[in-house]
Amino acid sequence: MKRIGVLALQGAVREHVQMLEALGCEAVLVKHRQDLMKIDGLILPGGESTTMRKLLDRFELLEPIQNLAQQGLPMFGTCAGLILLANNLVGDKPHLAVMNVTVARNSYGRQVDSFEIKVDIPKIGNAIPAVFIRAPHIEAVGQDVEVLAQHEGRIILAQDGHLLGCSFHPELTADTRILEYFVVSIV
Numbered sequence: 001m002k003r004i005g006v007l008a009l010q011g012a013v014r015e016h017v018q019m020l021e022a023l024g025c026e027a028v029l030v031k032h033r034q035d036l037m038k039i040d041g042l043i044l045p046g047g048e049s050t051t052m053r054k055l056l057d058r059f060e061l062l063e064p065i066q067n068l069a070q071q072g073l074p075m076f077g078t079c080a081g082l083i084l085l086a087n088n089l090v091g092d093k094p095h096l097a098v099m100n101v102t103v104a105r106n107s108y109g110r111q112v113d114s115f116e117i118k119v120d121i122p123k124i125g126n127a128i129p130a131v132f133i134r135a136p137h138i139e140a141v142g143q144d145v146e147v148l149a150q151h152e153g154r155i156i157l158a159q160d161g162h163l164l165g166c167s168f169h170p171e172l173t174a175d176t177r178i179l180e181y182f183v184v185s186i187v
């Protein structure tokens with residue numbers, strides 16, 4: 001059974017845990033350094049990236065997660081999690097700075113402007129529901145980064161080797177296909 005950590009400092013943690021369990025994985029809540037031992041992959045959930053960054057510093061998790069990413073541990077960042085992974089942030093300093101993408105925050109307006117679309121992702125499946133909540137988008141990708149999905153000309157899902165990042169919240173729907181792609185094809 002694959003053991004997948006979910007960074008559990010803030011944000012949509014429980015939904016990821018439930019989806020991982022539905023996929024037959026063991027979900028491990030990551031709050032302290034030692035929780036990072038013996039995991040096969042790590043999910044950085046959506047929430048609020050500025051708050052998460054403060055908590056990463058307080059719990060001394062920034063460097064250990066950065067090291068694991070550099071050593072090749074598969075990671076999936078959704079929404080705020082994508083912001084944490086990005087090498088470059090428009091108008092801001094990066095956080096983990098491990099994924100070769102440039103991300104712009106709050107690209108789709110405010111919380112009240114949240115919306116859901118169905119997106120076709122050739123590598124994963126068609127009509128996959130995607131929930132956007134004060135979502136970022138990927139403005140540019142580096143060499144060797146694969147663009148997996150776009151919406152209205154903006155990149156919303158990309159893969160940089162063992163690192164996957166999306167603008168939206170796949171865990172807030174009942175559709176497990178994107179998470180399954182992560183745990184089966186990347187982890």
Ligand code: GLN
Nearest residue numbers: 046047048049079080134
């Ligand atoms: N706008 C949030 C941020 O900058 C991300 C929103 C989300 O994760 N739903 O962190």
